[in-house]
Amino acid sequence: MSAADVLTPGSPATAEDAALARELAAATGELLLDLRDRTPPGRDREYAGDADAHAYLTRELARRRPDDAVLSEEGSLDPATRRGAHRLWIVDPLDGSSGFGRGTDEWGVHVALVVDGRLAAGAVSVPGMGALVDSATIEPVPDSPVRPGGELAVTVSRSRPPSELLAVERAFRVRLVKRSAAGVKTLAVLRGEADVYLHSGGQYEWDNAAPMAVAMAAGLRATRIDGTEMPYGQDDPYSPDLLIARPAVHAAVLEALGR
Numbered sequence: 497m498s499a500a501d502v503l504t505p506g507s508p509a510t511a512e513d514a515a516l517a518r519e520l521a522a523a524t525g526e527l528l529l530d531l532r533d534r535t536p537p538g539r540d541r542e543y544a545g546d547a548d549a550h551a552y553l554t555r556e557l558a559r560r561r562p563d564d565a566v567l568s569e570e571g572s573l574d575p576a577t578r579r580g581a582h583r584l585w586i587v588d589p590l591d592g593s594s595g596f597g598r599g600t601d602e603w604g605v606h607v608a609l610v611v612d613g614r615l616a617a618g619a620v621s622v623p624g625m626g627a628l629v630d631s632a633t634i635e636p637v638p639d640s641p642v643r644p645g646g647e648l649a650v651t652v653s654r655s656r657p658p659s660e661l662l663a664v665e666r667a668f669r670v671r672l673v674k675r676s677a678a679g680v681k682t683l684a685v686l687r688g689e690a691d692v693y694l695h696s697g698g699q700y701e702w703d704n705a706a707p708m709a710v711a712m713a714a715g716l717r718a719t720r721i722d723g724t725e726m727p728y729g730q731d732d733p734y735s736p737d738l739l740i741a742r743p744a745v746h747a748a749v750l751e752a753l754g755r
């Protein structure tokens with residue numbers, strides 16, 4: 497069974513895990529909103545957000561799923577703590593942490609479950625934008641081709657745009673959609689505000705696991721930029737690149753990238 501099969505919305509296989517991912521992403525988001533509203537902007541707020549969100553998520557996962565392994569951006573990166581785990585939760589307690597520190601709304605909480613190396617459930621909360629999505633209840637996004645005239649709305653990292661953007665700009669009339677944080681950019685594709693989320697040059701499994709799970713569950717194609725399935729639960733959580741788009745657009749961008 498592929499990750500996309502497991503992630504079909506409403507799949508009973510992981511519906512309870514998707515509901516837990518949603519509950520924990522929402523509760524962590526509320527905790528962070530409260531922290532943001534009672535602290536001054538700056539690095540101390542950012543670090544406190546990372547630490548408090550990590551502490552809450554790991555405590556709750558240990559209580560609710562005591563037999564499962566956990567990989568968190570703020571936790572132990574020792575691969576021995578998760579190597580060979582049948583069930584692995586991959587969490588980014590605060591994605592877009594610098595925006596959180598500054599006081600923007602473009603940050604979120606990612607909670608994903610990987611079963612035997614494949615995404616099985618996930619949820620993304622972006623509380624400042626009132627957004628909460630999960631892989632079991634996300635509305636399917638209908639496939640449709642590149643807009644007439646070849647216009648493509650593309651969202652990329654603002655601070656570290658991918659070098660592959662040049663090849664996409666040669667093939668399409670690109671309009672950049674400015675968003676920070678991986679979950680926020682994925683939401684932009686789910687909502688049709690962007691056609692493509694393209695990234696290269698580095699990320700980690702926690703940055704993209706939950707966004708990819710939700711995107712795949714909605715019927716988007718979410719892969720590495722060579723079109724292959726994204727691996728999860730590796731000893732090294734480095735996860736260099738991704739491409740998320742509606743299937744027809746994903747195929748057109750892969751072609752433009754020569755993959």
Ligand SMILES: Nc1ncnc2c1ncn2[C@@H]1O[C@H](COP(=O)(O)O)[C@@H](OP(=O)(O)O)[C@H]1O
Nearest residue numbers: 591592593653654656676677678697698699703
């Ligand atoms: N080149 C790179 N190397 C490592 N991490 C990167 C990266 N580019 C983006 N990221 C991470 O991906 C997330 C989204 O970044 P961006 O908004 O620039 O697209 C951020 O996660 P965190 O906020 O959890 O650190 C950021 O640190």
Ligand SMILES: [Mg+2]
Nearest residue numbers: 588591592703
């Ligand atoms: Mg992140």
